[in-house]
Structures are given as C-alpha cells and as structure tokens.
Amino acid sequence: MSDNSSNNAYWAANVRIILISLVIWAVVSFGFGILLRPMLSGIAVGGTDLGFWFAQQGSILVFLALIFNYAWRMNKLDREHGVDEE
Amino acid sequence: MDQFTINLLFVGASFALYIGIAIWARAGSTSEFYAAGRGVHPVTNGMATAADWMSAASFISMAGLIAFTGYDNSSFLMGWTGGYVLLALLLAPYLRKFGKFTVSEFIGDRFYSQTARLVAVVCLIVASTTYVIGQMTGVGVAFGRFLEVSNTTGLLIGACVVFAYAVFGGMKGVTYTQVAQYVVLIMAYTIPAIFISLQLTGNPIPALGLFGDHVASGMPLLEKLDQIVAELGFNEYTAHHADTLNMVLFTLSLMIGTAGLPHVIMRFFTVPKVSDARWSAGWALVFIALLYLTAPAVGAMARLNITEMMWPNGTQGEAVSVEAIDTEARYDWMATWQKTGLLDWEDKNGDGKIQYYNDKNAEMQAKAAEKGWTGNELTKFNRDILVLANPEIANLPSWVIGLVAAGGLAAALSTAAGLLLAISSAVSHDLIKGSLNPNISEKKELLSARIAMGVAIAVATYLGLNPPGFAAQTVALAFGLAAASIFPALMMGIFSTRINNHGAVAGMLAGLTITLIYIFLHKGWFFVSGTNSFTDADPLLGTIKSTSFGAIGAMINFIVAYIVSGMTKATPQEIVDLVHSVRVPRGAGSAQDH
Numbered sequence: 259m260s261d262n263s264s265n266n267a268y269w270a271a272n273v274r275i276i277l278i279s280l281v282i283w284a285v286v287s288f289g290f291g292i293l294l295r296p297m298l299s300g301i302a303v304g305g306t307d308l309g310f311w312f313a314q315q316g317s318i319l320v321f322l323a324l325i326f327n328y329a330w331r332m333n334k335l336d337r338e339h340g341v342d343e344e
Numbered sequence: 345m346d347q348f349t350i351n352l353l354f355v356g357a358s359f360a361l362y363i364g365i366a367i368w369a370r371a372g373s374t375s376e377f378y379a380a381g382r383g384v385h386p387v388t389n390g391m392a393t394a395a396d397w398m399s400a401a402s403f404i405s406m407a408g409l410i411a412f413t414g415y416d417n418s419s420f421l422m423g424w425t426g427g428y429v430l431l432a433l434l435l436a437p438y439l440r441k442f443g444k445f446t447v448s449e450f451i452g453d454r455f456y457s458q459t460a461r462l463v464a465v466v467c468l469i470v471a472s473t474t475y476v477i478g479q480m481t482g483v484g485v486a487f488g489r490f491l492e493v494s495n496t497t498g499l500l501i502g503a504c505v506v507f508a509y510a511v512f513g514g515m516k517g518v519t520y521t522q523v524a525q526y527v528v529l530i531m532a533y534t535i536p537a538i539f540i541s542l543q544l545t546g547n548p549i550p551a552l553g554l555f556g557d558h559v560a561s562g563m564p565l566l567e568k569l570d571q572i573v574a575e576l577g578f579n580e581y582t583a584h585h586a587d588t589l590n591m592v593l594f595t596l597s598l599m600i601g602t603a604g605l606p607h608v609i610m611r612f613f614t615v616p617k618v619s620d621a622r623w624s625a626g627w628a629l630v631f632i633a634l635l636y637l638t639a640p641a642v643g644a645m646a647r648l649n650i651t652e653m654m655w656p657n658g659t660q661g662e663a664v665s666v667e668a669i670d671t672e673a674r675y676d677w678m679a680t681w682q683k684t685g686l687l688d689w690e691d692k693n694g695d696g697k698i699q700y701y702n703d704k705n706a707e708m709q710a711k712a713a714e715k716g717w718t719g720n721e722l723t724k725f726n727r728d729i730l731v732l733a734n735p736e737i738a739n740l741p742s743w744v745i746g747l748v749a750a751g752g753l754a755a756a757l758s759t760a761a762g763l764l765l766a767i768s769s770a771v772s773h774d775l776i777k778g779s780l781n782p783n784i785s786e787k788k789e790l791l792s793a794r795i796a797m798g799v800a801i802a803v804a805t806y807l808g809l810n811p812p813g814f815a816a817q818t819v820a821l822a823f824g825l826a827a828a829s830i831f832p833a834l835m836m837g838i839f840s841t842r843i844n845n846h847g848a849v850a851g852m853l854a855g856l857t858i859t860l861i862y863i864f865l866h867k868g869w870f871f872v873s874g875t876n877s878f879t880d881a882d883p884l885l886g887t888i889k890s891t892s893f894g895a896i897g898a899m900i901n902f903i904v905a906y907i908v909s910g911m912t913k914a915t916p917q918e919i920v921d922l923v924h925s926v927r928v929p930r931g932a933g934s935a936q937d938h
Binding site: 318 | 415421428432556565568570592595599618619622623626633636637929
C-alpha cells in the first residue's frame with residue numbers, strides 16, 4: 259500500500275466498470291430475455307421475436323463481449339494506475 | 345459392423361486417448377502436480393475449464409429439457425453462461441491475487457476463523473454431493489444405452505467406472521487431458537447438430553438454422569414447430585408460459601451458483617497472472633458458448649423430428665402404426681431405448697396406431713373422444729435420452745452415433761470424477777488434517793480421502809437410482825446450494841471490509857440451512873422420495889420452486905451477514921489490509937500450496 263489515494267481511485271474506477279457491466283448483464287438476460295420480452299414482441303426474428311433470440315442466443319453473446327471488454331479495460335487500468343504485475 | 349461394436353470402439357478409443365495424454369503429460373511435470381495450470385496459456389486453460397464445467401447436465405440433459413418445454417427453459421442457457429460474468433468480474437482476479445489453492449482456505453483466512461473454514465467445507469460437500477447425484481443420473485442413461493442394459497444396471501456399471509477413474513486420480517489435474525475431453529465433447533455435440541440443421545434448414549450452423557426456414561414446409565422453423573405442437577395440444581414452443589417470478593429467480597440461482605462452485609473457481613487460482621485470470625474466464629465462456637449456442641437448436645430440431653416421426657402423415661393425418669415402429673429401420677431407435685426403460689409406448693385403444701398428443705388439454709380430449717383415442721400412447725419419454733437418441737432419430741451415420749456416445753461419457757465422467765476429488769480433498773485435507781487431527785500421517789490422509797470418495801459415490805449412486813429429477817434439474821439444485829452459501833461469502837469477503845468472522849459464518853449457515861430445508865421439503869428429506877411435504881407443482885412459497893430458491897438463499901445470506909457484522913466487533917486491521925491487497929494485482933506471487 260505505497261500509494262493509497264491512487265489505489266482508492268483505481269478501486270473506484272474498477273467498481274464503476276463492474277457496475278456498468280452488471281447493468282448490461284441484467285438488461286440483456288432478465289430484461290430483454292424475460293421481463294421486457296412483451297415489449298420486444300413486435301420485432302420479428304426468424305419465426306419468433308427478439309426476446310426469444312436474446313433468451314436463447316443474444317444474452318450469451320453479450321456475456322462474452324462483457325467479459326472480454328472487462329479484461330481489456332482492467333488490464334489497461336492496471337497499467338495507468340501502476341498496479342499491474344511486473 | 346453393428347452399432348454396438350462401433351459405440352464400444354469410439355468410447356474405447358477416446359478413453360485410450362485420455363489415458364495416453366495423461367501418461368505423456370505426467371512424465372515431465374510430476375513435481376509441478378499442484379500447479380497444473382501455471383505456465384498454461386489462458387486459451388488452453390479456458391478450454392480445460394470448459395471441459396471441467398460442462399457435465400452430463402449440459403451435454404446429455406439440457407437440450408432435452410429445452411426441447412419439451414421450449415422458451416420457458418431458456419433459464420438454463422442464460423443461467424449457466426451468465427454466471428461467468430459474475431465469476432470474471434467479481435471473483436476470479438481477486439482470488440488469484442490471494443494465491444491459495446482452495447475456496448475454503450480463502451474463506452478461513454479472510455474471515456480469520458477456523459469455524460468459517462469448516463462451514464465453507466460443509467457447504468462445499470453438500471453442494472458437490474448433490475451435483476454428483478445429477479451426474480450419476482446422466483451416467484446411468486449413457487451406460488444403459490451403450491451397453492444395451494437397463495438404466496439401473498447402467499448406473500451401477502457407471503458408478504464402478506467413475507470410481508476407478510477418480511481413484512486413478514491425478515489425471516484430473518492434467519490440463520491437457522481435459523483439453524482432449526473438450527475436443528471430443530464439442531465434436532460429439534456439434535457434428536450431429538450440423539447434420540440435422542442441414543437436413544431441416546439447409547444451414548450448416550445450427551444456431552442460425554434455428555432462426556432459419558424449414559426446408560420441407562418453407563415456413564420459418566420455429567413457426568412450423570409452434571404450429572405442430574399446438575395442433576397436438578402442447579404449449580407453443582416459443583411462447584412464455586412459465587411463471588415469470590420463478591423464471592427470473594431460477595435464472596439468477598443458476599448464475600450465482602455457477603460463480604460459487606468450488607471446482608470451477610479453483611481453476612482460476614492457478615493461472616500465471618491476475619490479468620490471465622480475467623482472460624481465462626472469457627476463453628472458458630467462448631468454449632462453453634459453442635455448446636450453449638448449439639443446444640437450443642438441438643432441442644427445437646429434435647422436437648420437430650420426433651413429432652413428425654410420430655405423425656408421419658402430418659398432425660391431421662394418421663398416427664404412426666405399431667407395425668411401422670416394429671419393422672421400419674428408421675424406428676429402430678425406439679426399440680433400443682425401450683430396453684433402458686426410459687422410453688415406452690402402448691396402443692391403449694388397440695387401433696394399431698400410436699397417438700402422441702397432450703391428453704391433459706381439454707380441446708384435445710374432445711378431439712380424442714371423437715376419434716376414439718384413449719390417452720397419449722407415447723407413454724414415456726425421459727428428457728435425458730433426447731441428446732443421445734438424437735442422431736439415431738435423425739438417421740445419421742453410425743459413426744456419428746458412436747461419437748455422441750464417447751462425448752456423453754466424457755462429459756459425465758470428467759465432471760463426476762472432478763467433483764469426487766473435490767469432495768475427498770475437502771474431507772481429508774480441510775476437515776481432518778485442517779482441524780480434527782492436524783498430525784495425521786500422509787498415508788492415513790490418503791486413506792481417508794479414498795474412503796470419503798467411496799462414501800460419496802455410494803450415496804450418489806443410491807440416490808441416482810431414484811433421482812430427485814432429470815440430470816439437469818438435480819444439478820440445478822446443487823447450484824442453488826452453492827449460490828446460497830459460498831458465493832455471497834466470497835463476494836462480501838472481497839467487496840466489503842465490514843463483514844467479519846461472525847457475520848460470514850452466520851450468513852453461510854443461514855443461507856445453506858434455509859435453502860437445504862426448502863429443497864428437502866419439496867424433494868424429500870435427503871432426497872429420499874416420498875418424504876416430501878410439498879411438490880414443485882404446488883410449492884410452499886407462492887410460485888417459487890425448490891430449484892429457484894438458491895437466489896433467495898443468497899439474499900438471506902447477504903442480509904444475515906450484514907446484520908450480524910453490524911452487531912459484532914469490526915474486522916481487525918491486518919484483515920482490512922489483506923482485503924486491500926487482494927484488490928490490486930501488483931505483487932501477485934505464484935500460487936502457494938498451503
């Protein structure tokens with residue numbers, strides 16, 4: 259803990275990225291896939307609607323994007339705050 | 345060559361491959377046994393994690409549950425993949441920085457309490473044992489079919505193989521064996537799916553074929569499926585019929601449980617760096633997604649194939665005749681599966697035809713009365729047989745059927761053996777050596793590990809004979825238990841310095857006990873059938889089924905831990921420092937063994 263203020267800023271930035279990611283995580287699965295499906299029922303996708311696509315395909319693709327985006331941004335943040343592994 | 349011989353050939357060849365790789369990889373790395381993952385690229389580690397993670401539930405059971413329910417079972421797809429987001433963002437990098445090997449060690453150190461460590465061990469054993477019961481169900485189905493014996497005999501033979509496989513042991517720790525298992529498993533899952541997608545939609549990618557057009561009718565595949573199942577009185581495939589609250593809680597339980605299962609978390613302890621732990625979680629999900637994006641297509645297409653097979657002249661025409669089932673080659677699969685006792689039919693009205701329809705539907709009952717039908721005559725179709733029977737149903741070449749046999753066994757055996765090893769090391773290392781008898785000799789520690797493994801497999805086999813549900817449903821209960829006990833403790837341990845030893849112990853105990861009682865009330869005490877007071881069709885609390893209770897158990901865990909921590913002494917400074925150091929990657933050494 260050589261530089262506490264920098265570490266606090268680092269942790270706050272990390273928590274912010276996590277929160278934004280988790281909001282997207284919840285919106286695509288619980289939102290588009292389940293609760294908001296009736297609202298998306300007008301958008302047709304191959305014999306069914308967008309909500310069905312999110313529940314069976316789309317949310318999985320978004321999860322992948324979220325994890326890779328997090329890894330990339332955090333590894334960059336580590337370097338910016340000088341807390342990366344040497 | 346007959347199908348039986350081809351199956352044995354594929355299964356035998358795949359086992360020879362795993363053992364060969366284990367011997368080859370072991371020779372150079374005996375000294376680094378515990379660090380199997382270190383020095384392994386995140387992509388390779390991700391592939392091994394995927395093999396470890398995808399079990400009989402994912403491979404054998406899940407697509408069948410989706411096929412017969414449709415949209416409502418999308419929870420399995422979202423739940424078992426969405427958990428990796430929680431794992432990657434909330435746990436993996438920090439646990440890697442902490443740098444020990446087991447989940448209970450982290451809980452013991454972070455909550456500076458031997459009691460917390462023991463409670464974590466108990467949670468781990470309860471969740472893992474439930475998980476093994478689900479695996480044994482799948483093993484029984486697979487062995488029953490490929491040895492052409494009854495489900496019960498198949499399960500007993502399977503139990504012996506799993507035991508031998510787990511005792512052979514160290515092989516599990518060798519990442520490259522798991523990479524081979526992943527390759528066999530994913531080929532076995534996707535190749536038949538590609539064939540079937542081509543047959544039905546002309547699209548070689550099943551995930552796209554699912555949303556494509558059905559070649560035979562020119563209609564979109566899902567529209568066609570909705571139409572024919574509705575004509576037989578079943579729920580429309582793509583429609584939402586399930587209770588929404590229960591569906592949300594079930595999905596959430598599977599997600600949180602995924603991030604709380606010790607044998608998955610452990611894989612992230614041994615990657616070389618914190619930054620690699622983040623990438624590894626992503627790569628694991630890439631390899632898992634290959635199966636999970638294919639599964640809904642497998643389910644929908646199989647449902648369409650089976651329905652058309654039972655109604656070869658269309659749902660408004662005549663049903664399939666008993667004579668055709670007995671004599672035509674394309675119905676051979678029905679006779680083979682009948683032997684396992686998991687598929688059955690009966691010409692109830694003696695008209696020489698087998699009518700398959702929903703006899704609970706009022707409209708169909710009226711139609712049946714008019715036509716002289718006396719109930720659904722496809723009397724038994726166990727959901728767990730669908731994926732294994734699928735290539736036969738679609739009339740695919742016999743080598744594809746053999747490949748699926750090998751894949752199903754790879755999925756069930758690798759996970760079952762991995763879980764047994766986790767249970768036995770928890771008993772011998774964390775429970776006996778860690779607290780009851782620290783001076784135990786290495787020989788006795790090994791013996792107690794073997795005994796624990798034997799007991800666990802005996803219990804799982806016994807309960808597997810009378811399982812609390814289909815493989816994936818039983819496994820879902822295990823996820824509920826992990827969600828209610830382990831995940832909240834890990835997350836609070838990293839994201840809050842306020843939660844102290846008393847809070848964590850009280851939270852884990854409350855979450856585990858309440859969830860376990862809720863499950864036992866619905867599934868029978870200790871899963872013994874007949875001792876339940878409620879059923880999932882009419883649950884204790886509103887519409888919340890026992891498989892969905894894990895999310896509520898997790899909330900109870902969080903709340904109890906927070907309240908108890910607020911009433912007791914704050915976390916000591918050295919633990920606060922530990923939490924702060926876990927939060928930054930710098931200074932991560934290589935993983936330490938105890």
